[in-house]
Amino acid sequence: MPSAALDAALADIDTVFDGFASFDETGCGYCHAPEETAYLRTPHVPIPVDVVQYYLFEVPDHFDDHTAAMRRLLPQAARAMADGTLGAIGYLAHGLSRVDWRSWPAEQAAAIEAFLNAWWQDALTKPEPHYGIDDIFDTCVTIAKNVVPFLDCWGPGPVADAHLAHCTDVWLYDLLSDSSPFSWWYDGSEDAGLADLRSWLAGPGAARLRAQGEPDLAIRAELLALPYDERWAHPYWASASATN
Numbered sequence: 651m652p653s654a655a656l657d658a659a660l661a662d663i664d665t666v667f668d669g670f671a672s673f674d675e676t677g678c679g680y681c682h683a684p685e686e687t688a689y690l691r692t693p694h695v696p697i698p699v700d701v702v703q704y705y706l707f708e709v710p711d712h713f714d715d716h717t718a719a720m721r722r723l724l725p726q727a728a729r730a731m732a733d734g735t736l737g738a739i740g741y742l743a744h745g746l747s748r749v750d751w752r753s754w755p756a757e758q759a760a761a762i763e764a765f766l767n768a769w770w771q772d773a774l775t776k777p778e779p780h781y782g783i784d785d786i787f788d789t790c791v792t793i794a795k796n797v798v799p800f801l802d803c804w805g806p807g808p809v810a811d812a813h814l815a816h817c818t819d820v821w822l823y824d825l826l827s828d829s830s831p832f833s834w835w836y837d838g839s840e841d842a843g844l845a846d847l848r849s850w851l852a853g854p855g856a857a858r859l860r861a862q863g864e865p866d867l868a869i870r871a872e873l874l875a876l877p878y879d880e881r882w883a884h885p886y887w888a889s890a891s892a893t894n
Contacts, residue, residue, distance in 0.1 A: 652732055652733075652772055653768065653771070653772045653775070655768040655771065655772070656732055656765075656768040656769060656771075656772040658764075658768070659728075659761070659764045659765040659767075659768040659769070660728055660729055660732060660765065662761045662764060662765075663724055663725055663728045663761050663762070663765055664725045666757055666758055666761040667721055667722075667724045667725050667758070667761070668693075668694075668725070669693045669694065670693060670718070670721040670722050670724075671690065671691055671692060671693040671718070671722045672690045672691060672713070672714065672715045672718035672719045672721075672722055673691055673718075674691070674714060674715070675687055675690040675691050675713065675714050675715060675718070675719060676714055677690070677712065677713065677714075678712040678713075681708070681712055682712070686701050686704070686705075689701060689722075690705070690713075690718075690719050690722050690723075693722070696726070697723070697726055699726070699730055699735050699736065699737075700737075702723055702726050702727050702730060702736070703730070703736050703737050705719060705723055705745070706720075706723055706727050706736070706744065706745045707741075707742040707743065707744065707745065708745070710745075710748050710749075716745070716748065716749065717749050717750075719745075720745045720746060720749050720751075721758075723745070724746075724762075727745075728765050728769075731769060731789070732769055732772070732780075733780065734779075734780025734781065738781075739781050739785050739786070739789050740781075740782075740785035740788050740789060740833070740834075742834065743792070743834035743836070744789055744792065744793055744834065746762065746793045747792040747793045747795075747834060747835070747836075748836075751793075762793075763794070766790045766793060766794055766800075767799060767800075767803065769786070769790065770786060770787065770790045770800050770803070771803055773786045773813075774803075774804060774805070774807075774809065774810045774813060775807075775809060775810070776809065777809050777812070783813040783816060783817060784816065784817045784820045784821070784831075787800060787817060788831070788832055788833070788834070791832065791835070791843060792832055792834050792835045795835070795837065795839040795840075795843070796839070796843060796846075797843045797846050797847050797850075798846050801846070801847070801850045801855075806858065811858065811862045814855065814858060814859065814862075815859060815862070815864050815867060818851060818855065818859060818864075818867050818871055819867060821847070821851070822851075822867070822870050822871065822874075825844070825847070825848055825851070825874055826870065826873065826874065826881065826882075828878055830844055832844075848874040848875075849874075849875075851871040851874055852871055852872050852873075852874040852875035853875075855871055856868040856869075856871040856872045859871060869886050870886070873886065
């Protein structure tokens with residue numbers, strides 16, 4: 651069951667984005683069936699979840715008004731993200747990561763931000779969320795273009811700590827090589843996001859990993875604080891733990 655906060659955030663999305671549509675949408679004649687495009691032009695009519703998924707991850711230039719289409723999809727898209735019926739996430743750029751939703755009217759932007767925070771916090775309480783915890787984080791931060799709110803609310807606890815260990819293990823593969831673990835973060839805000847993530851993992855994240863009995867992950871996370879050459883010249887890599 652979703653948390654009360656997630657239920658409230660979804661209800662707010664339903665209210666704020668009720669009645670939106672891309673009224674003049676013609677879609678891509680090569681990719682979009684006419685009956686599918688008609689859903690985008692028509693408010694209030696439920697859209698099949700496979701059509702929601704298809705349009706949510708479609709490239710913007712296949713729409714006459716991509717921003718309007720995202721507003722039309724939002725109520726059903728948010729619920730499908732929350733209940734796991736959207737299908738896979740993280741395999742393509744999410745449509746909300748491609749629009750400047752923070753420039754939308756304040757009520758709309760606030761509803762999206764509240765949903766992302768509530769969805770992430772709800773996932774942290776579940777040993778097996780509907781999607782991989784790293785995919786949920788990836789989706790949230792690439793839509794928000796900011797990692798800090800999602801790191802700040804990553805509270806302690808057995809489930810949240812297990813998710814931290816998993817995510818750290820996944821992320822370090824790229825971060826230690828100065829690469830990005832986020833496949834679909836396109837704009838200049840990614841550099842700041844990566845810097846914030848490295849700083850957090852090397853400090854508070856590493857301390858938590860060590861406290862929960864993950865010294866190897868903690869040491870590798872702390873290496874992120876070092877310049878690239880020093881990082882790879884560190885004695886850790888010659889230690890027995892590095893070969894396990």
